[in-house]
Amino acid sequence: xSGRVLLTGATGFVGRHAVGPLLARGFEVHAATRGTAAxxxxxxxxxxxxxLLDPGAGAALVRRVAPTHLLHFAWxxxxxxxxxxxxxxxxxxxxxxxxxxxxxSGGRRAVISGTCAEYxxxxxxxxxxxxxxxxxxxxxxxxxxLTRMADAYGRVAGVSFATGRLFLLYGPHETPRRLVPSxxxxxLDGEEARCTHGRQLRDFLHVADAADAFVALxxxxxxxxxxxxxxxxxxxxxxxxxxxxxxxxxxxxxxxAVTPPAGDPDALTANVARLRDEVGWxxxxxxxxxxxxxxxxxxxxxSGAARGVA
Amino acid sequence: xSGRVLLTGATGFVGRHAVGPLLARGFEVHAATRGTAAxxxxxxxxxxxxxLLDPGAGAALVRRVAPTHLLHFAWxxxxxxxxxxxxxxxxxxxxxxxxxxxxxSGGRRAVISGTCAEYxxxxxxxxxxxxxxxxxxxxxxxxxxLTRMADAYGRVAGVSFATGRLFLLYGPHETPRRLVPSxxxxxLDGEEARCTHGRQLRDFLHVADAADAFVALxxxxxxxxxxxxxxxxxxxxxxxxxxxxxxxxxxxxxxxAVTPPAGDPDALTANVARLRDEVGWxxxxxxxxxxxxxxxxxxxxxSGAARGVA
Numbered sequence: 001x002s003g004r005v006l007l008t009g010a011t012g013f014v015g016r017h018a019v020g021p022l023l024a025r026g027f028e029v030h031a032a033t034r035g036t037a038a039x040x041x042x043x044x045x046x047x048x049x050x051x052l053l054d055p056g057a058g059a060a061l062v063r064r065v066a067p068t069h070l071l072h073f074a075w076x077x078x079x080x081x082x083x084x085x086x087x088x089x090x091x092x093x094x095x096x097x098x099x100x101x102x103x104x105s106g107g108r109r110a111v112i113s114g115t116c117a118e119y120x121x122x123x124x125x126x127x128x129x130x131x132x133x134x135x136x137x138x139x140x141x142x143x144x145x146l147t148r149m150a151d152a153y154g155r156v157a158g159v160s161f162a163t164g165r166l167f168l169l170y171g172p173h174e175t176p177r178r179l180v181p182s183x184x185x186x187x188l189d190g191e192e193a194r195c196t197h198g199r200q201l202r203d204f205l206h207v208a209d210a211a212d213a214f215v216a217l218x219x220x221x222x223x224x225x226x227x228x229x230x231x232x233x234x235x236x237x238x239x240x241x242x243x244x245x246x247x248x249x250x251x252x253x254x255x256x257a258v259t260p261p262a263g264d265p266d267a268l269t270a271n272v273a274r275l276r277d278e279v280g281w282x283x284x285x286x287x288x289x290x291x292x293x294x295x296x297x298x299x300x301x302x303s304g305a306a307r308g309v310a
Numbered sequence: 311x312s313g314r315v316l317l318t319g320a321t322g323f324v325g326r327h328a329v330g331p332l333l334a335r336g337f338e339v340h341a342a343t344r345g346t347a348a349x350x351x352x353x354x355x356x357x358x359x360x361x362l363l364d365p366g367a368g369a370a371l372v373r374r375v376a377p378t379h380l381l382h383f384a385w386x387x388x389x390x391x392x393x394x395x396x397x398x399x400x401x402x403x404x405x406x407x408x409x410x411x412x413x414x415s416g417g418r419r420a421v422i423s424g425t426c427a428e429y430x431x432x433x434x435x436x437x438x439x440x441x442x443x444x445x446x447x448x449x450x451x452x453x454x455x456l457t458r459m460a461d462a463y464g465r466v467a468g469v470s471f472a473t474g475r476l477f478l479l480y481g482p483h484e485t486p487r488r489l490v491p492s493x494x495x496x497x498l499d500g501e502e503a504r505c506t507h508g509r510q511l512r513d514f515l516h517v518a519d520a521a522d523a524f525v526a527l528x529x530x531x532x533x534x535x536x537x538x539x540x541x542x543x544x545x546x547x548x549x550x551x552x553x554x555x556x557x558x559x560x561x562x563x564x565x566x567a568v569t570p571p572a573g574d575p576d577a578l579t580a581n582v583a584r585l586r587d588e589v590g591w592x593x594x595x596x597x598x599x600x601x602x603x604x605x606x607x608x609x610x611x612x613s614g615a616a617r618g619v620a
Contacts, residue, residue, distance in 0.1 A: 086463065093402070097399075138463055149452060
């Protein structure tokens, strides 16, 4: 037994993929969600209907679970809105409450979900030790504030602490309006996929790999910020083209039809030396295979929806 | 009328000295304190017994007051303990709640009380634009997190925001165990004042000047961090010697009797160009005069205590 882990955001995009790897590493899993519990599984105890924004909810949950480990994914993630929403302020406060309760109940190791938006963008490859931490958004500022405070608090309270910084993800259960799902769904429906020029260089990681990397980080004693990424930059147009090839509809791709959003950097990629060499983790899902699986998942979801069972 | 200001920590060391300057600049003052209200004054409405750590208390206060301006001093300030206390986490959350409520109720301008501990120490003079923001304590990390988040949130919410960064203060109502009061009280009692070598270079500002500078900053449109300091560095031994001369007991000063605490920097001083040139504020209380006034205040307090009326 590696310990007893409290997993927050356990039905979210990344969190739901963390349950399996946690069980595989021998953790007793306490999975918390604001919504309803997922399908029961051996070794997983669900704590449903827990809204960490309710005053005292996080502390009460920690008292019930008495976790040795904390893997904290819960946050405000509404597509588009999350970048500048004041909900970020509430999540900083709720996360600090949770961390304090965790430390005070004897917790030993905590990992929170951070973001590449904690870095200053525009310099290309983000390096945990070299890239300036100068977020351009309230979301980035909030995650950075939490990273810095958890680090300082961890030293005082004797809790080993790390932040996993996510770059671009893709895979099952992604918010439909994001790049990969929107292209996949358009092409599956026989509609045009209108995209930007697609020359932007990005790091894409399959969400199952991302969750597995978080669990590896949690099980390690590596502290501070750690990029969670593939380390294999691709251009957006190559992602779109691969999807189109897999679906067999390259004729529907319209690169250059949309203007990139203001502030969209040419390159936003990750140095993964810490993840690879210190945590000892490497990605397993190759991009083309991961995209093919994701397309199949959306095709199943859409046909399920068409049959009225999704 | 300059506006309606909500002043938090209004009976604290700095906050209590801010009421007069706020009135002098034409603000309608709403003074909040966790404790009991100070003596009533024209133009001041007191909100006593308000604990901003109670969930919803800050938002309720803001709804009652509907302030245009916010001057936020309230924090956990227990001498010694405040540097690494988990209470700092709660104050970050409570301050974010207060800021959000302030913005959402139409507030326009907010200033919070920050600290020189937001900077990396060891480089001597702290400059808002050049000195790395790398706090060594949980207190510094918490105030910096609040500074950064309030700045990011202010941009989104349309609130003009600044942090006043305090260095060393002295004056009436200071915590008795800090340097100036402890030396003053020892010498007034005819006891030895045991000190470190005293070669440390520091910035000392009279608390009435500090409060006046905060009010000037609040009334300005200067944004971001602004050092609140005299800009006239002195060595600690010169402060101690001046006190001893004013009291007439230089024979009782024991420089070098105490080892400085770990991490005590040789120099911790402030560049005050922003305060002087952008805010347009200069200190009024000269150090020797300010120390003489402070000695008189402690002598009155002690004789009052001896008579049982303090």
